[in-house]
Amino acid sequence: MQPIRKFLSSAWRALFGDPVRAFGIVSLGLLLALAIAPAKEHFSQWHSYQRHYLSLIRDRGDAISLRRRFEPGIHQIWLPELGVVDRCTTCHLGLKEASLADVNQQPFRKHPVVPHSLENFGCVVCHGGQGQATTVVEAHHSERAGEEPILPTRYIESGCGQCHQNSMAGTPQLNLGRNLLTRYGCVHCHSIARPDGTKVLATDHPPSLTHIADKTTRQWIYSWLKDPQAYAASTTMPNYKLSDTDATDISAYLTSTSIPQAGDTATASTKPSATADPSAGPSLYGESFCASCHAVQNAAGNIVGGDVGPELTRIGNKAKPEWLAAWLRNPRIYDATTPMPHYRFTPQQITTLTAYLQGKSDSDYGAGVHLDAANPQQIAHGRKLIVELGCAACHEINGVQKPENFAPELSAIGSKPLAQIVFLPGMEHSLPSYIVAKIRQPHAFGSSVKMPQFALTPAQTDAVATALLALTNRSRSMPDTLRVAAVPETNYQPAGHAGKLITELACFSCHRFNGRGGDMAPDLTWEGSAVQRKWLTDFLKNPNTLRPSLIRRMPRFNLSDGDNKELTDYILAVYQSPAIDADLAPADKSAPDTVEHGRQLYYSKYACQSCHIIDTKTDKGYIGPTLSQVGSRLNSAWIYAWLKNPQALRPGTTEPNQNLSDDDARALTAFLMTLKGQAGRGAK
Amino acid sequence: MSRFNANNPSAALALIALTVVAGCKHAPSPAAELKAAAQGSAIVETSGGHQVGVTGTSMKDPLVVQVNDDQGTAVVGALVTFRGPAGVSFDPASVLTDSSGQATTAVTLGSISGRYSLTAVTPGKTKAATLDVVETALGYQQRVGSILADKYCNRCHDPESSAERVSNYDNLSVKPHPFTEGDTLNKMSDADLTSIILHGGPALNRSALMPPYGNTLSATDVRALIAYTRAVADPPYQPAGTVYARK
Numbered sequence: 043m044q045p046i047r048k049f050l051s052s053a054w055r056a057l058f059g060d061p062v063r064a065f066g067i068v069s070l071g072l073l074l075a076l077a078i079a080p081a082k083e084h085f086s087q088w089h090s091y092q093r094h095y096l097s098l099i100r101d102r103g104d105a106i107s108l109r110r111r112f113e114p115g116i117h118q119i120w121l122p123e124l125g126v127v128d129r130c131t132t133c134h135l136g137l138k139e140a141s142l143a144d145v146n147q148q149p150f151r152k153h154p155v156v157p158h159s160l161e162n163f164g165c166v167v168c169h170g171g172q173g174q175a176t177t178v179v180e181a182h183h184s185e186r187a188g189e190e191p192i193l194p195t196r197y198i199e200s201g202c203g204q205c206h207q208n209s210m211a212g213t214p215q216l217n218l219g220r221n222l223l224t225r226y227g228c229v230h231c232h233s234i235a236r237p238d239g240t241k242v243l244a245t246d247h248p249p250s251l252t253h254i255a256d257k258t259t260r261q262w263i264y265s266w267l268k269d270p271q272a273y274a275a276s277t278t279m280p281n282y283k284l285s286d287t288d289a290t291d292i293s294a295y296l297t298s299t300s301i302p303q304a305g306d307t308a309t310a311s312t313k314p315s316a317t318a319d320p321s322a323g324p325s326l327y328g329e330s331f332c333a334s335c336h337a338v339q340n341a342a343g344n345i346v347g348g349d350v351g352p353e354l355t356r357i358g359n360k361a362k363p364e365w366l367a368a369w370l371r372n373p374r375i376y377d378a379t380t381p382m383p384h385y386r387f388t389p390q391q392i393t394t395l396t397a398y399l400q401g402k403s404d405s406d407y408g409a410g411v412h413l414d415a416a417n418p419q420q421i422a423h424g425r426k427l428i429v430e431l432g433c434a435a436c437h438e439i440n441g442v443q444k445p446e447n448f449a450p451e452l453s454a455i456g457s458k459p460l461a462q463i464v465f466l467p468g469m470e471h472s473l474p475s476y477i478v479a480k481i482r483q484p485h486a487f488g489s490s491v492k493m494p495q496f497a498l499t500p501a502q503t504d505a506v507a508t509a510l511l512a513l514t515n516r517s518r519s520m521p522d523t524l525r526v527a528a529v530p531e532t533n534y535q536p537a538g539h540a541g542k543l544i545t546e547l548a549c550f551s552c553h554r555f556n557g558r559g560g561d562m563a564p565d566l567t568w569e570g571s572a573v574q575r576k577w578l579t580d581f582l583k584n585p586n587t588l589r590p591s592l593i594r595r596m597p598r599f600n601l602s603d604g605d606n607k608e609l610t611d612y613i614l615a616v617y618q619s620p621a622i623d624a625d626l627a628p629a630d631k632s633a634p635d636t637v638e639h640g641r642q643l644y645y646s647k648y649a650c651q652s653c654h655i656i657d658t659k660t661d662k663g664y665i666g667p668t669l670s671q672v673g674s675r676l677n678s679a680w681i682y683a684w685l686k687n688p689q690a691l692r693p694g695t696t697e698p699n700q701n702l703s704d705d706d707a708r709a710l711t712a713f714l715m716t717l718k719g720q721a722g723r724g725a726k
Numbered sequence: 727m728s729r730f731n732a733n734n735p736s737a738a739l740a741l742i743a744l745t746v747v748a749g750c751k752h753a754p755s756p757a758a759e760l761k762a763a764a765q766g767s768a769i770v771e772t773s774g775g776h777q778v779g780v781t782g783t784s785m786k787d788p789l790v791v792q793v794n795d796d797q798g799t800a801v802v803g804a805l806v807t808f809r810g811p812a813g814v815s816f817d818p819a820s821v822l823t824d825s826s827g828q829a830t831t832a833v834t835l836g837s838i839s840g841r842y843s844l845t846a847v848t849p850g851k852t853k854a855a856t857l858d859v860v861e862t863a864l865g866y867q868q869r870v871g872s873i874l875a876d877k878y879c880n881r882c883h884d885p886e887s888s889a890e891r892v893s894n895y896d897n898l899s900v901k902p903h904p905f906t907e908g909d910t911l912n913k914m915s916d917a918d919l920t921s922i923i924l925h926g927g928p929a930l931n932r933s934a935l936m937p938p939y940g941n942t943l944s945a946t947d948v949r950a951l952i953a954y955t956r957a958v959a960d961p962p963y964q965p966a967g968t969v970y971a972r973k
Contacts, residue, residue, distance in 0.1 A: 195782025662897030
């Protein structure tokens with residue numbers, strides 16, 4: 043110890059031995075301390091990036107203008123309404139420099155073209171991360187409480203979804219994700235409220251199970267519960283990974299509590315009133331355009347057909363023949379809100395179609411399933427499982443109430459703090475990776491997790507994650523004026539006997555009227571202004587297709603003459619557009635030279651034949667409807683208004699607005715009105 | 727820490743050794759696990775090349791390559807390693823060829839739009855065989871263009887029909903140019919393309935079968951369509967450089 047003490051005392055004397063020397067040393071110390079702050083700035087990361095940027099642009103052709111636009115120091119975008127304090131542009135210096143498009147070296151790359159400006163939206167709204175940070179790690183990777191790493195590019199559309207509650211053409215992944223959230227029934231269990239307070243509503247149609255024993259067998263329910271996708275690859279029902287016992291007990295409860303349907307039911311009409319015609323089955327299935335809504339898996343494993351109704355690949359394994367016949371006779375008796383139309387089939391057709399559908403079966407499906415009669419313990423256990431798993435959140439089940447708030451609310455899942463998440467070992471600590479893992483393999487997060495495993499592809503899972511990541515606190519806290527509201531489906535319901543017919547025929551499943559309905563077939567809101575009475579009557583009797591290349595088509599409903607007239611009257615009277623001015627259209631009989639002028643305009647100036655067919659021998663256009671009998675189909679006032687501005691009558695239609703002069707539009711209308719064709723001559 | 731090292735070098739050595747061992751255990755090299763059972767001499771593309779995807783997302787179809795020997799027959803159990811520029815990821819990055827001699831990987835492109843040149847490598851007997859595959863990633867603007875093209879343009883401009891869309895290409899007396907046809911479209915300036923979209927074929931003395939979209943599409947839409955056309959052009963589109971005054 044002696045040498046150390048000796049050394050210390052000599053050092054003290056050397057530094058502070060006399061007042062002048064002490065003053066000098068203290069001053070030096072103070073100077074050094076004062077230099078710390080400038081030195082820290084000089085050696086800071088952002089400063090070195092700015093020096094780097096200057097050396098990068100030094101040798102470029104436009105160095106002078108780039109240099110002039112460069113501002114040294116910390117940059118900041120401050121947008122209090124969005125909660126944005128972004129200093130990203132301190133290092134990302136070339137975001138707005140179009141000439142730096144060829145620079146691939148970050149952080150100097152130009153930002154790709156997007157519809158929003160940097161000054162008005164900042165960076166973190168879309169990209170996440172910590173906008174206030176000025177070091178690479180803190181800005182991009184920080185995982186501390188309340189912070190989040192940069193959002194991977196694959197989920198970038200979630201940024202759009204914070205403000206845009208509506209569906210946009212430029213965000214297909216977000217649109218798909220939102221669609222899946224409602225179509226796969228996520229919102230039956232998880233409540234999601236949009237920032238404006240409206241609830242996201244499910245668009246799927248989970249069947250009621252109150253009369254399930256009329257429809258199918260307990261063996262089928264068992265096989266279905268074990269693996270829904272083994273029955274129908276495209277079904278949205280998730281796999282609950284049930285044990286054999288659990289599936290047995292749930293099937294026992296469902297069949298034992300099922301109530302036979304009253305009225306025109308399976309049991310009431312077991313007597314076959316006609317014999318099936320096996321050869322007519324496929325053509326009846328085809329003519330009825332069942333495939334417009336129902337899919338079937340073909341031999342190559344592809345699922346062909348629409349997705350409005352359930353897949354029918356193995357319907358014969360599921361549906362009891364007597365139930366199927368009753369369903370085809372009138373589906374609304376079993377399920378009052380089904381999207382399936384009431385077809386008005388003849389008894390012969392019903393028998394034929396039932397036999398044909400019964401033939402769609404797989405002898406291996408459920409072959410090994412033998413269930414003993416259920417005992418009360420099994421039934422009680424089945425009920426317990428149904429309550430635990432929340433089956434009644436989607437399906438109506440006798441004796442079990444629909445649970446409220448069965449699963450956590452997801453209205454702000456996009457801002458869930460990482461500190462509240464239990465990550466799996468080896469998993470990336472970020473919100474997107476947690477959401478994706480939870481959707482893909484919910485059971486990996488513990489055996490007590492009730493969430494089932496949905497059959498989603500990786501791309502669909504990413505889409506759902508994108509839609510969920512858009513549900514942020516920022517989205518909820520920003521002023522309403524900054525958000526674009528979702529366009530809600532109206533609750534439009536036509537009145538009277540025609541309204542009842544429209545409901546029975548399930549027109550809303552494919553057509554849209556006044557903001558409600560499907561998008562498979564044309565919007566009919568202004569149909570009454572468009573078409574002529576005779577054509578509409580004939581079309582409803584036998585809908586021949588207007589568009590040669592169309593795959594999904596309108597079926598025939600075998601309407602009675604009375605019903606047909608009722609519907610025609612209603613459509614012509616009610617679905618009238620106020621924008622159609624009959625005075626502007628040419629008279630029914632136009633001068634021959636006007637018609638000839640129209641014909642020349644059609645074939646030469648506007649080359650309408652590239653998309654439409656008039657003469658099936660010479661014209662080939664596949665895109666628009668066939669026009670060979672347009673003169674007996676459409677009203678001249680409608681044709682004139684349509685030619686002047688198609689998008690005004692049907693927003694989003696692909697026919698371009700050609701900005702026709704009034705004279706050209708009138709001549710074209712006159713020509714088109716002469717095309718009377720023969721009924722039924724439409725191209726096949 | 728330094729005092730600990732100075733006083734007890736053996737402990738420090740043990741610590742370093744432990745760190746190295748633990749590190750190895752933690753991140754085993756994936757290639758090291760795969761033991762090639764055979765070697766080929768050539769590698770050919772089976773499917774999955776020339777796709778157009780979206781930045782940061784997985785390509786729709788996986789990339790499938792086949793390893794052949796000198797006689798051109800498929801080699802089973804050959805090691806194939808996939809490489810690409812920064813930002814591209816492969817799942818898996820290394821794989822042994824299956825019973826039909828094929829190696830399959832899912833490709834995720836980086837967050838920068840444009841062409842990505844990917845390479846598949848298999849170690850040969852004398853030297854490694856490689857295969858280059860090009861994939862395209864669309865950015866926001868180009869993808870908006872591709873969506874618009876699907877709605878308004880491709881039914882005539884794309885000769886291929888799909889299950890959901892019948893092509894109108896064969897019905898037209900004057901054939902439209904597919905958007906991938908770089909030989910023709912690369913020679914047209916942005917101004918000409920804009921003009922033909924806005925005012926139709928006659929604007930450039932071309933066929934009236936191409937209608938005008940000036941009252942249907944916005945200026946942003948047209949820019950997006952052109953950006954998309956440029957992105958998918960084959961051969962690739964080279965924009966004319968900007969000329970600046972020398973300093």
